[in-house]
Amino acid sequence: MTTSEEGRALRDAAAVEPLSPWRYGVNLSQYYTAAGHPNGGYLQCVMANGALAAASEVGATHLHTTAITTNYSGAPEVGAAELHTEVRRVGRSVSFVHVTMEQGGQVMTESLVTLGTLHEDSTVRYMDATPPEMASIEECHQSTDDEEINMRKVTDLRLDPSSTAWWNGERSERGEVRGWLKLNDGDASWDAWSMLFASDALPPATFPLGSSGWVPTLQLTSYIRRIPTSEWLRVRQWCVVVADGIVDERCELFDDRGELVASSTQLAMVRLPTIH
Numbered sequence: 001m002t003t004s005e006e007g008r009a010l011r012d013a014a015a016v017e018p019l020s021p022w023r024y025g026v027n028l029s030q031y032y033t034a035a036g037h038p039n040g041g042y043l044q045c046v047m048a049n050g051a052l053a054a055a056s057e058v059g060a061t062h063l064h065t066t067a068i069t070t071n072y073s074g075a076p077e078v079g080a081a082e083l084h085t086e087v088r089r090v091g092r093s094v095s096f097v098h099v100t101m102e103q104g105g106q107v108m109t110e111s112l113v114t115l116g117t118l119h120e121d122s123t124v125r126y127m128d129a130t131p132p133e134m135a136s137i138e139e140c141h142q143s144t145d146d147e148e149i150n151m152r153k154v155t156d157l158r159l160d161p162s163s164t165a166w167w168n169g170e171r172s173e174r175g176e177v178r179g180w181l182k183l184n185d186g187d188a189s190w191d192a193w194s195m196l197f198a199s200d201a202l203p204p205a206t207f208p209l210g211s212s213g214w215v216p217t218l219q220l221t222s223y224i225r226r227i228p229t230s231e232w233l234r235v236r237q238w239c240v241v242v243a244d245g246i247v248d249e250r251c252e253l254f255d256d257r258g259e260l261v262a263s264s265t266q267l268a269m270v271r272l273p274t275i276h
Contacts (some may be wrong), residue, residue: 007031008154009187010194010229014045016083022051024083026101029074031185032197033150037075038253040217040266041102041200042151044068045114047083048196051113053096056087060095060115063190067114069221074108080106088112099270118192120227124259131254132178134160134235140179141167143203148213155201156182165208172208175239180232182255190228190255199251201239202237206247209239212271213249220266230256 007013007029016024028051032042048065053061081103087094095115101108134140140158159179164171181201183190190198199222204215237251252263 003227005186006171006215007230008027009185010045010154010197012185014049015086016041016046016049016089018053019082022054022085024053024085025051025090025113026050026081026083028078028081030078031150031154031195035148035206035213036078037196038078038153039200040072040220041071041197041222043072043107043192044070044111044200044220044222047101047109047111048113048193049101050083050099050128051087051111053079054087054099054119055090055095058086058087058090058168060090061117062095062115064115064127065113065196065224066094066116066118067195067223068111069109070109070220071219072109072217074103074106075216076103077109079103082184098260118224118227122226125220126253127260129252129263130274131234131258132252134180134234137180139234151201154183156184157202163237165211171210175209175247176237177202177205177208177241178236181235182232189231190233192224192227195224195253195262196222198233198235199262200266202235202251204239204247204268205237205239205249206270206272209242210273215268215270217268218246218267220262221260226255226259226261228253228255228261233261242270242272245271
């Protein structure tokens with residue numbers, strides 16, 4: 001890997017190194033940024049790595065992050081950061097770890113991480129979620145590289161034509177984007193861990209409503225329910241309610257089996273045109 005490509009692979013970009021008991025270092029990558037700041041889903045991958053490492057130190061054998069809630073109290077910069085971990089509980093089926101990320105002595109993000117183990121051969125007993133209907137990958141519109149959105153360099157995003165009118169400055173009455181998503185970091189396909197990044201990798205669903213590009217996340221919760229089996233994910237993200245400058249947004253991700261592999265919900269600030 002060349003120097004210019006360092007930090008492109010998600011596995012490397014989110015890797016943590018022990019500094020002292022319960023403290024870990026990370027070098028936040030430029031590839032996983034939007035408007036110059038690390039993407040929220042990418043940061044959840046980092047926080048999950050810290051939680052898994054800390055839990056392992058006290059004997060936990062869990063392999064996956066099954067749920068994580070993150071508060072973004074600051075906007076970290078690309079470069080060095082520290083994770084501080086506190087193992088709250090180690091159980092047979094579930095463990096809990098609290099993780100904070102600091103830069104310059106200030107807390108930038110904090111997460112409560114739930115750890116468990118997912119099984120590739122498990123059977124879904126009930127699912128009340130339906131894969132969204134959309135055009136084929138070939139018929140969808142590819143999102144091109146954007147100098148402001150570096151994370152587009154490590155993903156292949158194909159949006160359904162019904163979700164791209166805002167590219168031409170048109171507004172929609174529905175706050176929703178849907179499309180196909182593939183990890184394109186030169187290293188690996190989707191797995192249970194990288195789904196934490198996928199759950200926050202689509203454009204904000206407020207864009208079709210005419211919002212500005214400023215949609216900073218306040219809180220993001222992601223649930224990982226299955227180990228994905230395909231390179232391409234079918235993804236739908238939509239606004240539930242927008243009021244008082246805050247949007248409640250949901251996201252669902254399905255693999256080629258048509259099974260829900262992950263979902264997320266987030267609160268974010270938003271700027272929309274004034275209603276006359």
